Each structure stands twice: as C-alpha cells, then as structure tokens.
Amino acid sequence: MGLESILNNVKKYVTLTDEEVNIFTNLLVIQSVPKKTLLLQEGSVCDFEAFVNKGCLRTYYIDENGFEVILQFSIEDWWVSDIASFSMQQPSQLYIETLENSELFILTPETKEQLLAQVPKFERVFRLLLQRNLSATQNRLIQTISKPAQDKYLEFLKKYPTLPQRVAQHYIASYLGISPEFLSKIRNRLAKNS
Amino acid sequence: MGLESILNNVKKYVTLTDEEVNIFTNLLVIQSVPKKTLLLQEGSVCDFEAFVNKGCLRTYYIDENGFEVILQFSIEDWWVSDIASFSMQQPSQLYIETLENSELFILTPETKEQLLAQVPKFERVFRLLLQRNLSATQNRLIQTISKPAQDKYLEFLKKYPTLPQRVAQHYIASYLGISPEFLSKIRNRLAKNS
DNA sequence: AAAAAACATTGAACTAGATTAAGAAATGAA
DNA sequence: TTCATTTCTTAATCTAGTTCAATGTTTTTT
Numbered sequence: 001m002g003l004e005s006i007l008n009n010v011k012k013y014v015t016l017t018d019e020e021v022n023i024f025t026n027l028l029v030i031q032s033v034p035k036k037t038l039l040l041q042e043g044s045v046c047d048f049e050a051f052v053n054k055g056c057l058r059t060y061y062i063d064e065n066g067f068e069v070i071l072q073f074s075i076e077d078w079w080v081s082d083i084a085s086f087s088m089q090q091p092s093q094l095y096i097e098t099l100e101n102s103e104l105f106i107l108t109p110e111t112k113e114q115l116l117a118q119v120p121k122f123e124r125v126f127r128l129l130l131q132r133n134l135s136a137t138q139n140r141l142i143q144t145i146s147k148p149a150q151d152k153y154l155e156f157l158k159k160y161p162t163l164p165q166r167v168a169q170h171y172i173a174s175y176l177g178i179s180p181e182f183l184s185k186i187r188n189r190l191a192k193n194s
Numbered sequence: 195m196g197l198e199s200i201l202n203n204v205k206k207y208v209t210l211t212d213e214e215v216n217i218f219t220n221l222l223v224i225q226s227v228p229k230k231t232l233l234l235q236e237g238s239v240c241d242f243e244a245f246v247n248k249g250c251l252r253t254y255y256i257d258e259n260g261f262e263v264i265l266q267f268s269i270e271d272w273w274v275s276d277i278a279s280f281s282m283q284q285p286s287q288l289y290i291e292t293l294e295n296s297e298l299f300i301l302t303p304e305t306k307e308q309l310l311a312q313v314p315k316f317e318r319v320f321r322l323l324l325q326r327n328l329s330a331t332q333n334r335l336i337q338t339i340s341k342p343a344q345d346k347y348l349e350f351l352k353k354y355p356t357l358p359q360r361v362a363q364h365y366i367a368s369y370l371g372i373s374p375e376f377l378s379k380i381r382n383r384l385a386k387n388s
Numbered sequence: 389a390a391a392a393a394a395c396a397t398t399g400a401a402c403t404a405g406a407t408t409a410a411g412a413a414a415t416g417a418a
Numbered sequence: 419t420t421c422a423t424t425t426c427t428t429a430a431t432c433t434a435g436t437t438c439a440a441t442g443t444t445t446t447t448t
Contacts, residue, residue, distance in 0.1 A: 063340045071332060084329045087321075123317065127281075130324050135278045137331045138265060144338050145371035146257045149435070168395065177339035182435055184397055343405070362425065376405055378427055 003028075006051045006105050009077060013125045020119050027111040033102045040096040046085035048106045052078050055102020056166055060095050060174070070175040073099075073163060079129055080104075099167050149178045150186050197222075200245045200299050203271060207319045214313045221305040227296050234290040240279035242300045246272050249296020250360055254289050254368070264369040267293075267357060273323060274298075293361050343372045344380050 003025050010016065016024070033039065033055070040046050042062065052074050059072040059080065071094070074080035085092035089109065107115065115122050143152055153176060157164070164172065169187075170180040178186075197219050204210065210218070227233065227249070234240050236256065246268050253266040253274065265288070268274035279286035283303065301309065309316050337346055347370060351358070358366065363381075364374040 061336050063336070067340055069336050069340050071335065084325055087325060127321060127324070130321070130328065131278055131281060134324065134328045134331060137328060137335060141265065141331060141335050141338065142255050142257070142263050144335065145263050146261055170395070179436055180396075181398085181437080185435090188397080364425070373406055374426075375407080375428085379405090382427080 002053050002103070003105070005053055005077060009051065010122075010125055013128045014121045016119075016121070020121070023118050024115060024122075027107065027115050029106045029108075029111070031104050031106050033098050033104060035098050035101050037098045038095060039098065040082060040085075040092055040094060042093055042095060043091050045089055046082040046092050046094075046096075047108055048104075049079065049081040049083070049086055049112060050104040050106045052076055052080060053103045053105055055098060055104075056100040056163075057096060057098050057102060058167075058171060060097070061093060062095065068174055069177070070171060073160060073167070073171075073175065075160070075163070075166075083130065083133070099171070144177060149176060149182060150190070152176050152178075153183065153186055153190075196247050196297070197299070199247055199271060203245065204316075204319055207322045208315045210313075210315070214315070217312050218309060218316075221301065221309050223300045223302075223305070225298050225300050227292050227298060229292050229295050231292045232289060233292065234276060234279075234286055234288060236287055236289060237285050239283055240276040240286050240288075240290075241302055242298075243273065243275040243277070243280055243306060244298040244300045246270055246274060247297045247299055249292060249298075250294045250357075251290055251292050251296060252361075252365060254291075255287060256289065262368055263371065264365060267354060267361070267365075267369065269354070269356070269360075277324065277327070293365070338371060343370060343376060344383070346370050346372075347377065347380055347384075 006028070007016070007021060007025075010024070028051075030053075031050075035055075039048070039050075039057070054076060057074045057080050058070050059074065059082070060068050060070045062068055072080070080096060082092045082094045082096065084090065085094070086109065112126075116126075143155055147155070153172075156172065156176060169183060173180040173183040176183065200222070201210075201215060201219075204218070222245075224247075225244075229249075233242070233244075233251070248270060251268045251274050252264050253268065253276070254262050254264045256262055266274070274290060276286045276288045276290065278284065279288070280303065306320075310320075337349055341349070347366075350366065350370060363377060367374040367377040370377065
C-alpha cells in the first residue's frame with residue numbers, strides 16, 4: 001500500500017533492520033484527507049508530523065493585513081509539519097491545507113516519542129530532516145532577496161517541475177512573493193522567448 | 195572569564211549537574227578573533243560551532259553576480275556556524291566573518307561528538323537550537339516577502355537594537371535586501387517623523 | 389447543461405525601490 | 419595632522435513590480 005516510499009525516504013539517512021521497519025510502520029497512521037482541508041491553523045497546536053505519500057499541501061502564513069504568504073508546498077516524498085509548534089507543543093502561527101486529495105503517513109507527538117524510545121536511530125533521521133529544512137529555507141531566503149521575479153520562477157520550476165500543472169497559479173505567485181498578475185506576465189514573456 | 199553567559203544560554207534548554215557543567219566547559223575552546231577575520235568561506239568545510247561571548251559576526255552568501263546577501267548577524271549570546279556544512283562535513287556555500295574583535299567559545303566536530311557521548315542531554319540542546327534557527331529563518335522569509343522595506347527595518351531594529359551603532363549601514367541594507375541608498379532615505383524619513 | 393464561482397489575462401496608471409553620480413562625513417593609516 | 423579610504427547622504431532618472439479594472443477562461447456547484 002505504498003509504505004516503500006516512506007521507507008526509502010528514511011533509508012536515505014539510516015539503515016533499518018526488519019524489526020525496526022516493523023516498529024516504525026506499526027506506529028504510522030495512514031490517513032486520507034480530502035482536498036481543501038485545513039490540518040492546522042493559527043493558534044492551535046500542531047499534533048502531527050506527516051509524510052506525503054500522495055497529494056499536495058501548502059503551508060502558509062497570514063500577516064496582519066490578511067495577506068497570505070506560502071512558505072512551502074509539500075508533495076509526494078516530502079514531510080510536512082510545523083516543527084516548532086509540534087515539538088514544543090506551542091500554538092502555531094501557520095496554516096497547513098491540502099490542495100489535492102492526499103494520503104499521509106502520520107506521526108503524533110506520542111507515536112514519535114515511542115519511535116525515538118524504541119529506535120533511537122530515528123533521532124538522526126529527524127535531526128537531518130530538520131537540517132535539510134533549514135538549508136532549504138536559507139536558500140529560499142537568499143533567492144528571495146537577491147533574484148528578480150523571473151529568475152525565482154525559473155528556480156521554482158526546477159524545484160517543483162510538476163506543480164504548475166497541479167495548483168492554481170496564484171498560489172505559486174504567493175510562494176514567490178509576487179502578484180498573480182505579474183506572474184502571468186512573466187509566463188507570457190517566457191512563452192514568447194522560446 | 196565569562197562562561198556564565200554560555201551556561202545560562204544552555205540552561206534555558208536543560209538543567210545541568212556540576213559534573214556536566216565541568217565536562218562541557220572543559221571541551222570548549224576559548225578563542226579571540228580580531229575583526230575582519232574570515233572564519234569560513236565558500237568551498238571549505240565549517241569546522242566550528244561557536245557561541246559568541248563578545249563581538250559581532252556576519253554570515254553571508256555571494257551570488258553568481260558577486261552580490262552579497264547577509265543571512266545573519268551573530269552577537270553576544272548567539273550561536274554561529276554553518277550547521278549543514280558542519281554536521282555533514284560538506285563544503286559550505288557561506289562566508290562567516292567577524293565585524294568586531296570577538297571572543298568565541300568553540301566546539302569542533304570532535305569535541306561536539308565527545309560532548310554528546312558524555313552528556314546526551316545536549317542532543318536536546320542542539321535540536322532546540324536548530325529548531326529556533328529554523329523558526330527564525332522562516333519568520334525572516336515571511337517578513338522579507340510580505341513587508342515593505344521600512345517595516346523590515348523597524349523589525350530589524352527591534353530584533354537587533356544595538357546593531358546600527360555597531361556595524362556599517364550597508365551591511366544592514368544587505369541584510370534587509372535593499373540598497374544602502376534606500377536605507378539612508380528610510381532612516382532620514384523616520385528621523386523626520388518623530 | 390446552466391449558472392455561479394474561482395481563476396487567469398491584459399493593459400493603463402502608478403510607486404517602491406534600484407541605479408548612477410557626486411559631494412560630505414567619518415574612520416583609519418602613516 | 420594629513421592623506422586616503424571607506425561610509426553616508428542627496429538628488430535625478432529609471433525600472434521591476436503593484437494596483438485597479440475589465441474581460442475571458444476554467445472549474446465547481448446545482
């Protein structure tokens with residue numbers, strides 16, 4: 001039923017015995033979530049760390065003027081959570097919403113704790129995931145500051161080649177920090193020059 | 195000699211016995227670094243995780259056009275490192291430079307490993323530092339995308355109230371992702387309206 | 389299948405911020 | 419103390435990207 005994907009993901013960071021694979025997969029909860037479902041909203045505590053087996057989600061923030069900023073899209077083979085909120089059990093500032101019908105493999109604070117207690121190796125997995133996330137966020141910050149909108153869009157296409165066919169364009173604009181109208185113009189311009 | 199500062203910092207995350215304090219402080223190397231010293235440059239592997247006891251450093255990136263983007267200022271009571279490079283022992287993409295004569299408490303990959311082996315509690319400390327760093331970087335990304343330059347500068351002043359007196363203004367502009375000229379105008383505008 | 393809603397495109401007018409260039413102020417070196 | 423270098427400011431011009439408004443296109447709902 002598709003647990004290979006998450007196992008392959010984890011095996012990038014550590015090797016697991018059959019026994020450990022068992023413990024891990026028995027702790028996961030498989031959950032199907034219909035599109036447009038809010039899994040987390042501002043003020044509530046994030047109670048999941050989820051691996052996306054199928055589907056697409058967005059993590060976003062709403063600023064004081066009601067303006068949305070998309071921090072991350074999460075598609076197949078990515079993890080999604082508000083780690084700060086999840087691990088400190090503090091109210092989140094973020095929203096997480098499915099953009100497609102999605103299938104998630106979920107850890108809760110309790111099952112994650114059990115996992116770490118029974119297979120301490122997973123400390124390493126989560127630390128590395130956190131590091132990768134930090135690196136990716138730093139890179140995104142650098143791009144955001146130093147590159148013009150068209151370059152950012154081209155970088156986005158490299159990173160998420162399938163997304164333009166999957167999500168509404170104004171979400172991409174929000175991720176890039178530009179207006180939907182301007183993204184439309186960029187696409188138009190790129191289409192002409194090729 | 196000022197080890198209280200780093201101990202207070204660590205004690206925010208865990209409580210330590212006298213014995214553990216001893217192990218920790220004996221592994222730290224205290225190092226004085228004159229201003230304008232490059233501690234890390236692109237292509238080399240980051241071999242330190244340092245606590246700033248005194249002084250000020252900048253972590254920055256140089257893009258393909260030679261354009262500098264400052265990712266972080268590190269002042270008293272902050273940690274500085276390229277964690278991705280340090281913990282994977284991979285070549286860095288970043289530069290780290292002292293802006294003032296600084297005093298650092300340094301962990302190397304070896305001493306950090308010894309520390310974790312002898313006082314596993316520190317796993318928690320470093321995980322929490324990583325999480326805080328990720329949260330801070332996410333917040334900065336949100337600000338960078340959604341706020342006009344003047345608001346970003348005001349936020350900057352809240353976060354780093356002492357820095358305008360300590361570092362050249364063009365570094366602040368680089369951190370904010372705006373031109374030094376425009377920052378000068380913003381400051382002028384703010385000075386008038388008050 | 390029709391109606392409604394959400395989304396995308398286009399163009400005109402506008403603005404936040406960049407760039408260039410020059411002079412003023414501060415800092416540092418000899 | 420002086421000369422040189424770096425930093426800061428000011429002003430003019432320019433441009434990437436915004437905003438607004440109208441129209442067209444898809445998607446969703448009934």
